Amino acid sequence: MKLRILIMAACCLLALTGQADEGMWMLGNLNKQTQEAMKELGLQMPASKLYSPKRPSLKDAIVSFGGFCSGVVVSEDGLVFTNHHCGFSSVQQHSSVEHDYLKDGFVAHNHQEELPNPELYVRFLLRTENVTKRVLGAVEPGMSESERTSAVDSTMLAIGEEVSHKDSTLIGIVDAYYAGNEFWLSVYRDYNDVRLVFAPPSSVGKFGWDTDNWVWPRHTGDFCVFRIYADKHNRPADYSPDNVPYHPEYVAPISLAGYKEGSFCMTMGYPGRTERYLSSFGIEEMMNNTNQAQIDVRGVKQAIWKREMDARDSIRIKYASKYDESSNYWKNSIGTNLAIRKLHILEKKRDMEQELRRWIQQTPEEREKLLHLFSDLELNYKSRREANRAQAYFVESFLNGPELIQLALTILNFDFEGEEKTVVANLKGIVEKYANLDLEIDKEVFTSLLKEYRSKVDSIYLPEIYQTIATKYNGNDRTFVDSLYAHSELITPRGLKRFLEQDTTYQIYDDPAMSLGIDMLTKLFETNMQMQQASSEIVRNERLLNAAIRRMYASRNFYPDANSTMRLSFGTVCGYTPFDGAEYDYYTTQKGILEKVKAHVGDVDFEVQPEILSLLSSGDFGKYADEKGEMKVCFISNNDITGGNSGSPMFNAKGELLGLAFDGNWEAMSSDILYEPKMQRTIGVDVRYILFMIEKYGKAGNLIQELKVNN
Structure with a gap:
């Protein structure tokens, strides 16, 4: 009887225990079971290339963008790709009726034209450390909940402050995991001089606006480009005209080969908050x-x-x-x-x-x-x-x-x-x-x-x-x-x-x-x-x-709820069936943009400048075209993300950039509470569409030359 109950419970709890495509995993705590699951799905990189506290690894290309989004470093001179909606407030602050960068987009053709954003910063993760024993060591038997909270909070703060006392360029933050049952220290370095380099017009970056928000199929070019600056010694520095482009520890390579149904896909970023274990x-x-x-x-x-x-x-x-x-x-x-x-x-x-x-x-x-x-x-x-x-x-x-x-x-x-x-x-x-x-x-x-x-x-x-x-x-x-x-x-x-x-x-x-x-x-x-x-x-x-x-499932592989710390999710590129009689493909193309513009005449959410429509109608997509000669705009995977993951890079099995995550899908909006494998999808903008818009619309070939692009 007891065995039958446990088997039934296992089925009910399946969504809480990491499946191959479920989970927001801590890079510094990837156990053997998780690593094997990634390999089985197709990952061709060892775990040490994903995360290492001592040697350059893929995590060194990932940034927390402003504390509310994610981003990825894509050039030796500190270029960062993130979402348009993540950079939206910066674009707005530089806009006026005379220089309407929201409507027309923005392009800096040289470093001198790049626009500073004093309120922005990017954060790099250097290492993580399990400090549960030390934090909970401050908790004494018989403490009330408020006393426990006070003891835990003061210990967490003290551990974090020790980091900056040893090195003023570092920031130590201790976060609670598993509802306060575990505690980990993350050590970061922030760069405060972040400048706007490229923003597409909102007709691209916000195409569909509220109508299409959280909806698939999607045709939004949700990307923006910034550059990190540092002092002459590559150290963090407040904005100064004397600062120079930051030279990163690791640069994410870009793939033009694309993806197919079933292709391995992983995201790395800073998901904000989930409540998968909430009652x-x-x-x-x-x-x-x-x-x-x-x-x-x-x-x-x-x-x-x-x-x-x-x-x-x-x-x-x-x-x-x-x-x-x-x-x-x-x-x-x-x-x-x-x-x-x-x-x-x-x-x-x-x-x-x-x-x-x-x-x-x-x-x-x-x-x-x-x-x-x-x-x-x-x-x-x-x-x-x-x-x-x-x-x-x-x-x-x-x-x-x-x-x-x-x-x-x-x-x-x-x-x-x-x-x-x-x-x-x-x-x-x-x-x-x-x-x-x-x-x-x-x-x-x-x-x-x-x-x-x-x-x-x-x-x-x-x-x-x-x-x-x-x-x-x-x-x-x-x-x-x-x-x-x-x-x-x-x-x-x-x-x-x-x-x-x-x-x-x-x-x-x-x-x-x-x-x-x-x-x-x-x-x-x-x-x-x-x-x-x-x-x-x-x-x-x-x-x-x-x-x-x-404890009930001690042998299972549990991941902690998201808490704005760096996480990895993995899965495959795949479509889904939202309801009976409907089947959604795993990608969209430029044709969908043209169709939506025609179907929504007079709707400002779908207005696109004539020159962009001309570019998309021409069929001349060059090296950014897929095998059919079309321009893929967006794609979906079953990666597990939430708010804060906006701008997270989506990588292939080799750790090459395929695109940027920017949204979830309407049918699985409850994903912060329960992962639904048949429904939940991550929507990303294809990196080839990003590069096409930068080169062909923005005429910013100088930016393309900075990138490490693999065919």
């Missing part, structure tokens, strides 16, 4: 609270932004980057909730948990420790349900909503005692936010979100401003908003300037926008305190659940 109670909370709040609130905000962006080019340029960032996760949340329901993710999780319950009951040492694990999880998630929902809507409506409140909170939390260069850079960032703010649009957003929040939460979670609106402004939200903006000095940089100059006639903390921001933080704190006990117990029990799953 069914946690998934349900995520659906109904976090995701639904993003869907509802961002939908309201973005509709206002989009209307004004479509009406005026000046607003389009100002709001393009923040709209892009907001809408990306808005649509992600929509797709995730739909996929959870359609793929019956909750039911699968509950089946797995039921089998785990039985195992605990039948294993005396587990029963003694975990008898109440699931009842405690259920009770504590239920205890914080309404407060958590209110908090999710509160954060979206106010802390991520009106930009005036965001500016007030940024100023409130500003570290004026930091390093001079950091203070200056952060002040420039605030001024940049003002430059991209339209007050009338922001007032409309604020008014609409006040109404949206009121309609979605219980009245006990309404902050005091609602009482003020009811009594002082006769319940008129817009009148309140107009008055707030009329009486605040923070609607322009003038208020910040008066504060910095210590103008005695201006008390910044009495400014109505600042006062409101403080009230908002106070309300958020109150909500957190209401959930504190339940949240603490949830963290503890999710950690125990994670550990129990791994």
Whole structure:
């Protein structure tokens, strides 16, 4: 009987235990089982060529791009390929109505024309080290969860600081794995002088925009090119005209040979966050609270932004980057909730948990420790349900909503005692936010979100401003908003300037926008305190659940959830069947672009410049054509990725670059919670399309000459 239960549980847990094409694996902890699986699929490189802390290896060509994307070094002079949407804010910052790089693209034909981006950095991983024993050594028997957290956090911080104390050019960060059951140190080196080199027009880099986002078939040339600069000794340096191109430890070669169905494919990058081990109670909370709040609130905000962006080019340029960032996760949340329901993710999780319950009951040492694990999880998630929902809507409506409140909170939390260069850079960032703010649009957003929040939460979670609106402004939200903006000095940089100059006639903390921001933080704190006990117990029990799953299947090959550290995923190039009667091929070509342009006449999401259409219609693709003479634009594999993997290189069996990952597919949007092998696909832009656009549209043959291209 016990054997039959374990076999049934193994089937239910299959998605949690690395299959050949599932898993975001730690490069510094690739065990023999994982290495063998890669070889069986076709990998022709030894593991030491993928990762080595002592010798140049493929991982030395991979960067964390700005801390929010990934990228790959492709030349001896520090060229980096990443996604267009990863470089979008940099392109936007350099754009104006007169020089509309968002619309027309950007090309630097020499180093002097490359554009600096002070807010950007790239991060190289040097090595990783398991420090679990040291971190957990700080945990003493009988500690409460808050005491444990404090001990663990302080030890993690101390270990990281030891790295930079030994070498000021290095950064040490300790991250938790397996819900806090393991801890690893990553040692990095950052380069802060990163310059824009090439950006295709948005009609290429964002082709399809929201309509095609997260959807296959895809025809988006989602790429951008930057260059890393260093001092004359190849060391990290802040921006200076005297800096020179960085010379990397390893340069990723590029393949023009392409791929076929079943070809080996691997990605390396920095996936942000997955919740593959999260309980069914946690998934349900995520659906109904976090995701639904993003869907509802961002939908309201973005509709206002989009209307004004479509009406005026000046607003389009100002709001393009923040709209892009907001809408990306808005649509992600929509797709995730739909996929959870359609793929019956909750039911699968509950089946797995039921089998785990039985195992605990039948294993005396587990029963003694975990008898109440699931009842405690259920009770504590239920205890914080309404407060958590209110908090999710509160954060979206106010802390991520009106930009005036965001500016007030940024100023409130500003570290004026930091390093001079950091203070200056952060002040420039605030001024940049003002430059991209339209007050009338922001007032409309604020008014609409006040109404949206009121309609979605219980009245006990309404902050005091609602009482003020009811009594002082006769319940008129817009009148309140107009008055707030009329009486605040923070609607322009003038208020910040008066504060910095210590103008005695201006008390910044009495400014109505600042006062409101403080009230908002106070309300958020109150909500957190209401959930504190339940949240603490949830963290503890999710950690125990994670550990129990791994003990139950001690012989299985488990990978940790993504946590923004470097990971490798591997699989094959392959199509899929999204539903009965439909079969999707593993690639798209230039023909699809031309077809979509014709099918969406008048739709700005599919408008493409005539010269680009002419290039794609000519059929003259030269060495970038496939065996049929066509131009492959995008392709898909069953590699396992998530947010943060954008810009991750997709390599063939020899470690040659095939393209850049930039998206997942609509049918498997629940992939952060459960991997679905039949459905989940990574969408990448073909490197041959990238090179074609650089050479033929951008006429930047100088960049092509820098690359190591293999036929």
